[in-house]
Amino acid sequence: MMEYGLQMYSVRDIAKDDLLGALRQVADLGYNFVEFAGFFGNSAKDVRDTLDACGLKVSGTHTGWAELTADRIDETIAYHKELGNTNIIIPGMPMGTEEELNKAIDLINEAQPKLAAAGIALGYHNHEYEFKMMAYGKIPHEELEKRTNVEFEIDTFWAYFAGLNPVEVLERLKDRIRVIHLKDGLLDRSGRSLGEGTAPVAAVREYAIKNGLRMVVESEGLQPTGLEEVGRCIRYLRGLDE
Secondary structure, eight states: OOOEEEEEEGHHHHHOHHHHHHHHHHHTTTTTEEEEOOOTOOOOHHHHHHHHHHEEEEEEOOGGGGGGGTTHHHHHHHHHHHHTTOOEOOOOOOSSSHHHHHHHHEEEEHHHHHHHHHHHHHEOOOSSSSGGGOOOOOOOHHHHHHHHEEEEEEEEHHHHTOOHHHHHHHTTTTGGGGGEOOOOTTTOOEEOOSSSSOOOHHHHHHHHTTTOOEEEEOOOOOOHHHHHHHHHHHHHHHHOOO
């Protein structure tokens, strides 16, 4: 059976108050692995014990860039090593000015070798703005591609929203991609459960399967709750599996 993961931001309505309980409910829906978006004060041991108990794997975390600065990165590494996570993904950085872009690139290039020495890969997750020409005359994603060795977790909805063909983006950057966000929505910026928007979800899924990319579902609408929304997503995917 095809394996799918879930970005836990999708169930933030319950995870913020009961992360461990949210993990158990996500496992019950049939997801195979999770990508975290914060730990809400839970110890790495408690999170790992819960993952083991309900048969979930951790595929990665969204970890803010501020946790990777020189004064905090050792603490971050220690937590993730205890958790058993080998994939840290920055979920976005300010790049609206050239100074911000340069700071982002410097931080990535300083953090990546420290993480690698600890057995942890570093990735970057896009929104739409990284693919846009900025007022200072550069496209941030192109600069990341040229000036860093960071991996890319392509959020395929945001690539679509930026006016790109997500499958073409995946193919162009395939040597630097291991995991993607499988997400749907409309061009008015609103999110939808998989199969209920206009993004090319089925084509992205097919490409990911053919090329061995790990698929992490992200669905942001909380309609009417996060669990109900991601339940619709996994049912849609199981329907495609058949």
